[in-house]
Amino acid sequence: MPTTTIYTLIKQLFTKKATNPFPVKYAPSNMHGAAALIGSGKVRINPPVNIPKNFRGKMSYDKDSCIGCKLCLKVCPSEALAFKDDVKKVKHYVSRCTFCGQCADICPKDCFAFTDEFLMAGTDKYAEEMVIDP
Amino acid sequence: MNSDNTYEVPIGPIHPALKEPFLIKFKIDGERIVGAEAHPGMNHRGIEFMGMHRNPYKVIPLSERICGICSIVHQHMYVTAVEHAAGIEPTNRARYIRVIMAELERIHSHVLWAGVAAHEIGFDTHLHFTWMIREKVMDLLEYITGNRVNYAMWTFGGVNRDIPKRMYPKIEATLKYYEELYGKLEEIFLGDPSIRLRTIGVGVLTKEDALRLCGVGPTVRASGVRKDVRIDQPYAAYGDLDLEYQLPSLYGYGDTGDIFSKTLVRLKELVQSIDIIRQCLDQMPDESINSEPKMAATLNKLKKADGEGIGRIEAPRGEAFHYVRLKGGKEELDCWKVRASTYNNLATYAPMFMGEQIADIPIIAACIDPCIGCMDRAEIVDVNTGKRREYHHEELHRLSVKKTRDLLGGVER
Known part of the structure; x- marks a missing residue:
């Protein structure tokens, strides 16, 4: 049965995500390590909103x-x-x-x-x- | 277990049903609540005491931080109170900007409450939906003031930032977004059969109880009490605007005072806020946003000012109140008292909980939109031992009698 929930869900699959992954896409286990990687240019920083x-x-x-x-x-x-x-x-x-x-x-x-x-x-x-x- | 076959169940100070530290002691007979006793005082931070050691300007950002989401409300009241005490008049444009900001916050607060209420009865999808649409008004507040929370907008004699013509399209777009979504909100919160089952006839506050216990805001308007500071005693620019008490009977529902009517009143106030902001944007006069552009001059005036003032406004949760006393030649505030709306509405818990089931506790606790951070102002701390305690009525009475006896004894000696 097509409900409003299913309709909203399908719509949301194609809309732009509100969350901006900052500073990198996945939360690093070690922030200092991530900062060093960004500093050396190995990882590109995700721009803030x-x-x-x-x-x-x-x-x-x-x-x-x-x-x-x-x-x-x-x-x-x-x-x-x-x-x-x-x-x-x-x-x-x-x-x-x-x-x-x-x-x-x-x-x-x-x-x-x-x-x-x-x-x-x-x-x-x-x-x-x-x-x-x- | 008590002697009359009832159990006592404490909810709080830390409990999933409560968003802030607060304690309610319930007396339970089987599945029914036969007694409820509220014990505030778990979230006391001594803000008034801090305020009384600073000059009026330093207290503006402090007053903003009394509450997490009513930062506009407390700033507005505090600034109005000081202006009243020192005889400062804000400009008309500033009055309109204050109304716009206050109404934007009302939208923010009511949408947030709707999400919390849905969460308490188990509809987490609705929680996410309402909090998603709340982002739009937060974005707008950020666009106007520069920050998402703690806007630092108010100052004595006016406001800090203007709302120029170039901001109108974005404000209008946001208002339109809420207008379009309102139908959906109504469908979710007023039309959904399972939500109606959980809210109709639950947590009833009769009109007599509402008047007797001095409840404020949407909590008592849902019971049919015509009480709204914006209309009863207009402040800022509300005197020029066209607004009406939002009662359930206006929309063909009964003034029953249950959770359903409280939800209805809050949703209708959302529409009313949109209308008020539109009226403000139309009528806003073109002039300076501050009656005294030199802040240092106001600072000197406040130092010499002598008198007491009150700020009374209709917060999203109901009427709230600030009292300020200034003494000539004294830089700091002489006295500052905050009375938030939750303090009044707390008393209405007792009749609302009576006869309900344990499972209804979370939604009834949430239905007054409690804000403990605003409310908790008094607590007794023993300075010598650092222990905290609350005084009960009998104990206070006993202490009072003892003091009278001691005083009489002193006279006799």
């Missing part, structure tokens, strides 16, 4: 235009920003950031901007790429 236009990814900081007014420190909900008194600039801990964008909104000189980068998972939260240190 297109991100939206106003996506809030890793922060970029323009230290030259920063005037050291400390306004961003007042609105950061997760204390991801620290002030460096010696250089009068802001240090940004990416691992603590919640990507709310309030620092970018309050900055009078527009020093902060959001990049498209979102691959930030790691084991060391104080790694070089996880701390933006002017």
Whole structure:
């Protein structure tokens, strides 16, 4: 008996799959090994899903235009920003950031901007790429 | 086993029928439930306490994280409460954008609930179907705000991001997608004979009980109670829009208050939300999205502000409430209180469970769309030993009497 279920099932066989296998088609048993293989060019990385236009990814900081007014420190909900008194600039801990964008909104000189980068998972939260240190 | 031949069956704090930590103790006589007692307090995170040590801007992203899927609701209430306390007026365009976002979240929440309800009565295909169609509204929210969850959309005096004309076609396409699918949803949830068997006449909440226990939202509208903050006390732009209480009797069904009518009300609210978003897109005035473009100026104003404010809105689960008190010269919030809709609806569990079978527990537990993360606000923690405990009524009464006696004794001495 042809039911709605069978009809939907057959239809779904020919539609584009919603799941994007990322970074590789099958989940590797060893992530570090997979990363090494991708690095050496033996395995091709599956591109991630297109991100939206106003996506809030890793922060970029323009230290030259920063005037050291400390306004961003007042609105950061997760204390991801620290002030460096010696250089009068802001240090940004990416691992603590919640990507709310309030620092970018309050900055009078527009020093902060959001990049498209979102691959930030790691084991060391104080790694070089996880701390933006002017 | 109790002396009156009944058994006590605890469901929770961790149980497959519950999506969040929560405990209900049932008194069972054979196969029938003769008593139900809810024990909240397993998911307390001290968010209000954290909020009272931060300035109002820092609390916006925190309030968003009270609930997993109502991030718009709590942000909306909190921002409204602070605006009320400090006398900040949002612009009209921002009010309309707030309504659009709130209604998109209502679609999201009701579709998600329909899937959970179907899962609880054993229809996992329906769960996958509803969660598949829910992706569309999440994609739209991502398109508007930039992120799939935790949108960071609200700010004092307006919103952070605009909805320009170039976004209209995609919003319209998504609304059309839901309109076309609505017939199928109705066929699945209202027409399917096996779902009707499991939902009609189960978990009945009478109108008297609904009024007596102060239930809110679709849970009591299904019993025929005309209660909706969007109409009773319009906030944001709802005063300008045309909307109606969604009661089962409007669609030729009885206001029975069973699970079937609760499902019906939620599905009809989905259609209503689509209509509201269309009205907003038509009527949205062309102006700035924030009444004070300089955030630093608002920050200073909030520091000097003195007063208390409330934010009352109709969340997908029903009326919810935030209270904020600001003190002049104090940067942090002086007081912040959150009352989520599940807190009210929890009381309606007792009459709904009465006389039902053990097998109906999951669907009745799910029918109020409980959100424990929102609701759990109070717990007693002994600081010295770190032990957690709950106080029962008699115990509280005894403590209260003891305190009165102690105080009187002090006067006498």
